[in-house]
Amino acid sequence: MYSFWNPEGIPPRTLAPGVTAKIASGEKLMFSLVTLAPNAVVPTHSHPHEQMGMMVSGTMEFTIAGETRVFSGNELYLVPGGVSHSATAGPGGAVALDAFSPPREEYR
């Protein structure tokens, strides 16, 4: 069934200190609209799910497989399944949209 969501109506889920996510999901895709407080950190982790993301606002230092870049604007990234990654928000915080396939069952 098709669906529409206003993120303001989705309860935030805490992923790490200062990091919350609004989750919406289909069968093959899951969206996670992530808000990071200034300088908040998502520790290094990995998961078998493929992940693509887009910066929505702010800046974020993002490390994939040991390579670090600073993202801003609407820059995009791809994290293949099983590849370690971490993020640190800039001094103004950050909002990013992450997409996962398959959906992460632990976030449903």
Added chain:
Amino acid sequence: MYSFWNPEGIPPRTLAPGVTAKIASGEKLMFSLVTLAPNAVVPTHSHPHEQMGMMVSGTMEFTIAGETRVFSGNELYLVPGGVSHSATAGPGGAVALDAFSPPREEYR
């Protein structure tokens, strides 16, 4: 392999008059950052790929399976595979991020 993209470096692909997309893809996920000129129309269509999308800026009248809503802010939508949908940008135009799974081979 992981990847990073600045949308400014991705050649735009024309989807319909006044509608262009910047495409980036992994193995299971494809992102399409779509820019619609004021009042531009994406005609009714469907595809077997599941689609989720998020408004990035502007407003867009979006019709899924005959139900029409106006999206703004960072509202989210899900279009299951095979379900007809169409879009008309508002008077200020719109930008939306669409995600597909599996990737649409015709966009690679």
